[in-house]
Amino acid sequence: MITSVLRNIFTTNLSVKKNERVLVFTDRPAPDELLEGSTAGLRTRLSCIAFLAAEIGKTTAKEVVCVESESVRAHGVEPPAALWEKAYGNRAVASLRKARLFSKILSKKVSDREIRTAEDIIRNHRPDAVNAVIALSYFSTSHTRFRDMLTRICGARYASMPLFDVDMLEGPMNVDWKILAARTKRIARAIAGAETIEIATPNGTSISFSVKGRKAGIDTGLLNRPGAFGNLPAGEVYIAPVEGTANGRLVLEWSPVRELRSPVTLIVKNGLVEEVLGKEEFALQLEKKISERFENRNIAEFGIGTNNRAKRADNILESEKILGTIHIALGDNSSFGGMVRTPFHQDFVFFQPTVLMTSKHKKRTAIMKQGRFAEGLL
Numbered sequence: 001m002i003t004s005v006l007r008n009i010f011t012t013n014l015s016v017k018k019n020e021r022v023l024v025f026t027d028r029p030a031p032d033e034l035l036e037g038s039t040a041g042l043r044t045r046l047s048c049i050a051f052l053a054a055e056i057g058k059t060t061a062k063e064v065v066c067v068e069s070e071s072v073r074a075h076g077v078e079p080p081a082a083l084w085e086k087a088y089g090n091r092a093v094a095s096l097r098k099a100r101l102f103s104k105i106l107s108k109k110v111s112d113r114e115i116r117t118a119e120d121i122i123r124n125h126r127p128d129a130v131n132a133v134i135a136l137s138y139f140s141t142s143h144t145r146f147r148d149m150l151t152r153i154c155g156a157r158y159a160s161m162p163l164f165d166v167d168m169l170e171g172p173m174n175v176d177w178k179i180l181a182a183r184t185k186r187i188a189r190a191i192a193g194a195e196t197i198e199i200a201t202p203n204g205t206s207i208s209f210s211v212k213g214r215k216a217g218i219d220t221g222l223l224n225r226p227g228a229f230g231n232l233p234a235g236e237v238y239i240a241p242v243e244g245t246a247n248g249r250l251v252l253e254w255s256p257v258r259e260l261r262s263p264v265t266l267i268v269k270n271g272l273v274e275e276v277l278g279k280e281e282f283a284l285q286l287e288k289k290i291s292e293r294f295e296n297r298n299i300a301e302f303g304i305g306t307n308n309r310a311k312r313a314d315n316i317l318e319s320e321k322i323l324g325t326i327h328i329a330l331g332d333n334s335s336f337g338g339m340v341r342t343p344f345h346q347d348f349v350f351f352q353p354t355v356l357m358t359s360k361h362k363k364r365t366a367i368m369k370q371g372r373f374a375e376g377l378l
Helices: 002-013 039-057 081-088 090-098 102-107 112-124 145-152 177-190 281-292
Strands: 021-028 063-070 132-135 157-160 194-200 206-210 217-219 229-231 236-239 247-254 259-269 272-277 299-305 326-331 345-350 354-359 364-369
Touching (some): 039 132, 081 090, 090 112, 112 145, 177 236, 259 281, 272 281, 299 345
Antiparallel strands (some): 194 206, 194 354, 217 236, 236 299, 259 272, 299 326, 354 364
């Protein structure tokens, strides 16, 4: 089962061809990084899965390179230079350095004009870039310029698999991808006409925001077109709320990797987390992180889970895909239609949500009621 599902990542999910080059990468904890609970074991397994996947993939591709680099310590942080060189080629990175853009990109302190210059450099060196990426790092690279320019400019297919664990191979990865894709597309179409979204859950979460002018993205697991990007395991519809419009409260019962001993409440005003309330140690950790940069407080993403094989609540990679859940993220949303750039992106999952949308014609429709989809969506 493990071998066949890992091979399917190359053959089914990414449709890797015999003449293509694939980059597989993972990360190792920094020497002074504190590992919470079972995290140490997960990270060891993650590294093993990466090297096993690379070996299996060598039968399907012209070249498969596996790289292990030091942890970047948070989701949404740009990966280190060595990984850029493996993905884009040495010449592209050297040109970015010469233009004095590379360090600015890594720190996410780059202007729109500088980004356009960097994109031109990457475009000129596009033939040197890899054709596909399997990102098995613990910390997510989904919301980075590294991923964005690889897919959007170089046309690489990109499977983002942060926090991946071996039991997912028999759970949410062992799914009918065509049925999952069809379901995800139906739900995306249902929210396409929304201008505002309202969410309420039994635990006290209540929040609303505008999505006017924003387009919903889909994560189906079928990453076979040039520039395709998504998570594996897959299964979500996601959209960037309009900055400054979110108001309400988020009651967290789960961190990204464990159930909290007591709830943590985030007070949201004008699109930003204004207060973090709770006695849980995680509340202090989160407050510290969002205090590092003003942009980290941004309500960045609203997503809906669509994978019927996803069950695990203590791993955000899987829990945000659970059919009938929603998730909301803080931080960066610049890679999927938002305006905020910051080296931080963190999702939180919410169960049994009621989701109401209001269209431009002021029609109010229930997409979900206590975790159950409206008739016809499944």
